[in-house]
Amino acid sequence: xxxxxxxxxxxxxxxxxxxxxxxxxxxxxxxxxxxxxxxxxxxxxxxxxxxxxxxxxxxxxxxxxxxxxxxxxxxxxxxxxxxxxxxxxxxxxxxxxxxxxxxxxxxxxxxxx
Amino acid sequence: xxxxxxxxxxxxxxxxxxxxxxxxxxxxxxxxxxxxxxxxxxxxxxxxxxxxxxxxxxxxxxxxxxxxxxxxxxxxxxxxxxxxxxxxxxxxxxxxxxxxxxxxxxxxxxxxx
Numbered sequence: 001x002x003x004x005x006x007x008x009x010x011x012x013x014x015x016x017x018x019x020x021x022x023x024x025x026x027x028x029x030x031x032x033x034x035x036x037x038x039x040x041x042x043x044x045x046x047x048x049x050x051x052x053x054x055x056x057x058x059x060x061x062x063x064x065x066x067x068x069x070x071x072x073x074x075x076x077x078x079x080x081x082x083x084x085x086x087x088x089x090x091x092x093x094x095x096x097x098x099x100x101x102x103x104x105x106x107x108x109x110x111x112x113x
Numbered sequence: 114x115x116x117x118x119x120x121x122x123x124x125x126x127x128x129x130x131x132x133x134x135x136x137x138x139x140x141x142x143x144x145x146x147x148x149x150x151x152x153x154x155x156x157x158x159x160x161x162x163x164x165x166x167x168x169x170x171x172x173x174x175x176x177x178x179x180x181x182x183x184x185x186x187x188x189x190x191x192x193x194x195x196x197x198x199x200x201x202x203x204x205x206x207x208x209x210x211x212x213x214x215x216x217x218x219x220x221x222x223x224x225x226x
Contacts, residue, residue: 031212032212034214034215036217041219042219042220043117043119043204043206043217043218043219043220044156044204044217045217046214046215046216046217049212049214051212089155089156091155093212098169099144099146099161099168099169099211100146100158100161100169100171101146101148101156101158101215102158103155103156103157104155105153105154105155106153106154106155
């Protein structure tokens with residue numbers, strides 16, 4: 001069935017370090033993936049997306065890697081800052097007409113000064 | 114602010130009452146989505162509109178729930194005869210097309226007494 005999960009529920013890093021947040025998905029028919037950042041009391045904020053015909057995409061301080069062979073998605077944040085502290089969700093959309101995003105449970109990132 | 118706007122931000126009501134939430138999407142977006150999020154979980158898809166047409170509904174959307182988007186712009190989500198289990202954050206998102214990022218509002222937090 002469809003499911004998107006995360007390997008670690010919490011991640012703690014030092015300010016300035018790089019962070020890697022992982023996500024495993026089970027539906028090989030998914031063709032679109034997206035990462036969101038959610039701060040307390042706010043809605044999910046779009047970070048970066050990637051389509052299944054790509055294996056890497058870079059944004060400002062962020063990189064998403066997609067490994068379709070093992071159905072794994074990761075978000076790398078360079079030079080992590082205290083403002084990056086939040087819950088991060090990956091989500092997938094299945095090929096074939098459905099527009100719904102299926103979210104995992106999230107990883108809480110804490111950046112220590 | 115040209116993001117997704119949701120009103121009210123908080124709603125407290127007694128069990129059995131009806132509630133209605135409003136979502137104003139990003140103005141040029143023709144796709145609108147409703148999700149529900151409970152504490153510690155990722156958002157769960159409820160329904161999707163393309164312009165005024167409701168094209169997809171989750172089985173989570175019981176017959177007590179109804180969503181409309183009459184003019185293809187703002188949308189309303191009504192819950193009739195609210196139950197304790199309806200307590201959640203109700204999130205609205207909009208996008209400009211297929212496999213384009215869904216941008217979320219900050220949600221309406223519903224508390225059932």
